[in-house]
Amino acid sequence: MKSMGQTQEEYYRGVRMVPYDLLKELLLAVAGVGVLAILVAAFLSSPNVAPVTIATWSQTDPVDFVTTATGELAGTTTSAGYGAPYNTTPDAYQHWGPFAPQAWFGVRIPIDSANAYVIDPLKHAAFTNSTLGASLSQWQTATPDQQAAWLDAYTKALAAATVKDGNVTVASGDYGPLSLMMSNLLGVAQTGGLDGLLAINGRFYQTDYTQPLLFMGDGGYFAGLAANEHLSGDLWGMMNETGTYPGQTWLWLYTMWYQVPPFTSDTGFLGLNAGNADLGIVLLMTVLTFLLALVPFIPILRDIPRWLPIHRLIWRAYYAPNGQAPGRPASVKPLGASVPPAP
Amino acid sequence: MSARNSGSWTLRVRQAMDRHLPMDHLLPDRQPYYVGSWVYVFGVITIAALAWVIVSGVVLSFFGPQWWHDSSVGRFFNSLHFWSVQLFFIFMVLHLWGQYFMAGWRNGRAATWMIGVVIFGISILTAFTGYLSQQNFDAQFIALNAKDAMNGAGIGAFFNVLNFGQMYGLHVMLLPIGVTFLVVAHIVMVRARGVVKPIDPEGARP
Numbered sequence: 001m002k003s004m005g006q007t008q009e010e011y012y013r014g015v016r017m018v019p020y021d022l023l024k025e026l027l028l029a030v031a032g033v034g035v036l037a038i039l040v041a042a043f044l045s046s047p048n049v050a051p052v053t054i055a056t057w058s059q060t061d062p063v064d065f066v067t068t069a070t071g072e073l074a075g076t077t078t079s080a081g082y083g084a085p086y087n088t089t090p091d092a093y094q095h096w097g098p099f100a101p102q103a104w105f106g107v108r109i110p111i112d113s114a115n116a117y118v119i120d121p122l123k124h125a126a127f128t129n130s131t132l133g134a135s136l137s138q139w140q141t142a143t144p145d146q147q148a149a150w151l152d153a154y155t156k157a158l159a160a161a162t163v164k165d166g167n168v169t170v171a172s173g174d175y176g177p178l179s180l181m182m183s184n185l186l187g188v189a190q191t192g193g194l195d196g197l198l199a200i201n202g203r204f205y206q207t208d209y210t211q212p213l214l215f216m217g218d219g220g221y222f223a224g225l226a227a228n229e230h231l232s233g234d235l236w237g238m239m240n241e242t243g244t245y246p247g248q249t250w251l252w253l254y255t256m257w258y259q260v261p262p263f264t265s266d267t268g269f270l271g272l273n274a275g276n277a278d279l280g281i282v283l284l285m286t287v288l289t290f291l292l293a294l295v296p297f298i299p300i301l302r303d304i305p306r307w308l309p310i311h312r313l314i315w316r317a318y319y320a321p322n323g324q325a326p327g328r329p330a331s332v333k334p335l336g337a338s339v340p341p342a343p
Numbered sequence: 344m345s346a347r348n349s350g351s352w353t354l355r356v357r358q359a360m361d362r363h364l365p366m367d368h369l370l371p372d373r374q375p376y377y378v379g380s381w382v383y384v385f386g387v388i389t390i391a392a393l394a395w396v397i398v399s400g401v402v403l404s405f406f407g408p409q410w411w412h413d414s415s416v417g418r419f420f421n422s423l424h425f426w427s428v429q430l431f432f433i434f435m436v437l438h439l440w441g442q443y444f445m446a447g448w449r450n451g452r453a454a455t456w457m458i459g460v461v462i463f464g465i466s467i468l469t470a471f472t473g474y475l476s477q478q479n480f481d482a483q484f485i486a487l488n489a490k491d492a493m494n495g496a497g498i499g500a501f502f503n504v505l506n507f508g509q510m511y512g513l514h515v516m517l518l519p520i521g522v523t524f525l526v527v528a529h530i531v532m533v534r535a536r537g538v539v540k541p542i543d544p545e546g547a548r549p
Contacts, residue, residue, distance in 0.1 A: 008368055008537040011450070012375060015540070020374040029384075029391035037395050037430055041422035048418065049480035085500040094495040101497025108500040207508025209486075214505065217487040226484050242481055245425075248474060250432050250467055278495030293460040296448035305446040306542055314445055315541040318377040 049229070049242045052222055054198070054212060058189035061221045063161045065189060066168045066182045068219035070158065072113040074151040077218040080113035086214070087111060094279040096271055102279070109210060117215050121197045122181055125188050132184050135177035142176065150176040166190060253288070257281045364535045371534070378538050382445065385438035386533075392431035393526065397519065399424035404515045408478050428470055435463060449539050455532040462525045469522055472514035475504055 058065040071077040083092025085108040093102040119136070126133035139147065157170035168186060170179065188194050198212040216222045226232060229242045239255040241247035262269035263277040272280040295301045305311060312319045402420050403411050410417035439459065442448075448456035474485050486504045493499035503509055 006451075008535075011537055011540075015375045015377075017373040018376045018379070020372060020378075022371055025387055026390065029387045030394050033388055033391040033427075033430060033434075034395055037392070037423055037427045040426045041419060044422070044426070045418065046422035046425040047477070047479065047481050048412065048421075051478060051480050051483050082494075085494060085503075102495055102499075104497055105500035109503060207511070208503075208506045210503060210505040213483060213486055216483070222483070222487070225480070229480070229484075231481075231484050242479075246429055248470060250436070250470070276495070278492040282492055282496035282498075289460070289464055293457045295443070296453035296456055302446065302448070305444045308444065310444040311446070311542050314380045314382045314441070315377050317379065318541040 044245075047242050047245045052216060052225060053192065054189050054195045054216065055192040057216060057219065057221045058186055058194070059166065061219075062163055062166060062168050062186055062190075063158065064219050064221045066161070066186055067155070067158045068215070069118055069182060069185055070151065070155055070178070071218065072117040072215070073119075074148075074155065075114060077113060079111060079214040079218050082111075085109045087113075094276040096276055096279055096283070099279075111211065111214060116198070116211055118181070118185060121188055121194055122185055124197060125184050125193075129184065132180065135180045135184075138177045139181060146176070150174070150178050154178045154182075254281065254285050257284060364531065368537070369531075369534050375538060375540070377541055382441040383538070385434055385441050389431060389434040389438050390526065390530070392427055392434055393522070395427040396424065396431055397523070399427055400515065400519070408476075408511075412478065424473075428473065432466070432470070435466065439463060445539065446542055447539050449542070450536075452532075452536055452539055455529060455536070458525055458529050458532065462522060462529060465518060465521050465525065469514060469518040472510045472518060475510040476507065476514050478507070 054065075068077065072080055075081065079086060081087075081089045081092055083089040084102050084106055087110065088107055093100055095103070119140075122132060122136055126136055142150070153173050154170070154175040157173055157175070158168075161168050161170045163169070166186075167183065185194070188197075195212060198215065199209060200206055201208075201211060223232075229240075231240045231242070239248050239251045257263050258277060258281065262272045263274060263280060265273055266275070267273060268275075291298065291301070399420050403417075403424055406417060406420075411421040412418070442456065442459070471485075471489075475482050475489075489504045490499055493502055493504055
């Protein structure tokens with residue numbers, strides 16, 4: 001602490017000063033880094049894989065689209081049962097003992113999967129389609145048990161569905177109005193109408209893609225594309241990037257925790273496990289970040305640089321043999337030398 | 344100080360600045376001989392990369408998202424922004440490790456180190472919102488994966504990674520202001536106190 005309150009002149013007293021041109025160094029650095037960045041940008045470009053739309057999904061894999069939409073209607077998809085901040089599924093939140101921040105703020109971004117992804121879009125389509133309107137009425141006036149029976153039968157039939165001319169065909173059965181509803185929803189999606197309906201969500205200007213992204217995330221098509229691009233969670237997830245680009249390498253420590261116990265374990269350790277991995281890892285990284293910031297005050301961590309000889313490589317001139325570095329203050333002796341007690 | 348000006352806040356601030364940050368400290372033409380090490384270059388090239396991040400980012404934000412996808416010039420500036428960010432992080436991490444092994448927090452410089460760590464954290468958040476603002480497949484994938492971490496920690500209720508408008512606004516406005524302000528503060532603190540001396544046996548602790 002000896003230099004606290006010292007002026008810079010006092011701090012550097014006895015130290016040989018040499019000429020230095022700060023602005024020249026800065027401008028040369030800006031020019032050099034600029035040339036490097038421009039060359040790399042020109043020759044390597046940047047990731048630009050086109051985003052997936054609901055239209056491309058429903059055209060490319062209509063069975064997956066219809067299966068996902070049926071799941072939304074049945075309330076069996078990931079987003080339908082997600083809990084906060086999207087809906088109120090009981091106990092669907094991560095917690096570490098009583099610490100459950102996901103549950104604290106309730107439903108801040110409400111998503112009603114059945115209505116948002118199926119019923120409301122079909123109501124729009126029914127403006128010019130009375131047959132669809134009748135099917136919707138039949139669905140909405142049916143009892144919950146009847147709806148569940150239709151959904152169960154239709155979901156099972158979709159496992160053996162076939163595709164012809166972009167349409168999904170299932171074996172004959174008692175599905176109520178579901179076949180007609182899903183056929184119309186698929187038609188709206190394939191023309192791109194569902195992308196627009198979910199994105200604008202009753203508004204004109206908007207920049208929020210929560211609804212269509214959650215819908216696509218519920219299906220298997222999007223996950224398959226991500227796996228083909230080697231982006232999956234077991235391959236270090238969102239740190240990766242399409243193609244051979246470096247991605248967010250600075251997230252390596254964060255994504256690493258998802259690959260190791262206790263965050264890969266069902267039983268876990270001290271209540272942290274795969275079930276609350278997101279919460280546990282965010283908390284862990286918060287603690288580690290504070291530790292990094294507080295290194296100057298943490299014994300051992302702050303002493304490691306003194307123990308390791310790396311600083312001797314950095315300040316080679318200063319630690320020159322026999323302490324003969326030019327301009328070296330007489331009061332500073334080489335590391336390891338016998339020194340009198342600090343005043 | 345005259346009696347008339349003894350209560351002047353402006354005068355006091357100016358005098359404090361003269362005392363702690365005179366121009367020959369802010370724009371020095373001399374430095375201790377041991378600052379000649381190559382490790383000191385990491386700091387200035389980090390600032391240089393940040394300058395290119397900001398310049399390319401300003402161009403991208405001026406012309407808008409469609410431009411950087413649909414035109415070749417836009418794609419080039421998008422790539423320049425992308426690689427400037429990559430270089431910025433590479434240089435910043437090298438600077439961080441360099442300062443760690445030099446114990447750069449000694450002799451009253453702990454706050455400079457701590458602000459550096461905060462800059463590192465905010466930079467990660469800025470880059471993260473940038474990846475979410477790309478409007479490509481990567482942005483969709485990262486958003487869908489990241490939402491679980493944000494929601495699990497309760498942050499997702501206010502920081503919706505699926506909301507492009509929110510992420511884009513944070514990326515081009517609030518977070519860059521935070522990074523730039525803290526980088527300026529970091530540099531001013533370095534210039535005000537000067538570069539820390541080499542480690543000596545009694546000088547390793549703050």
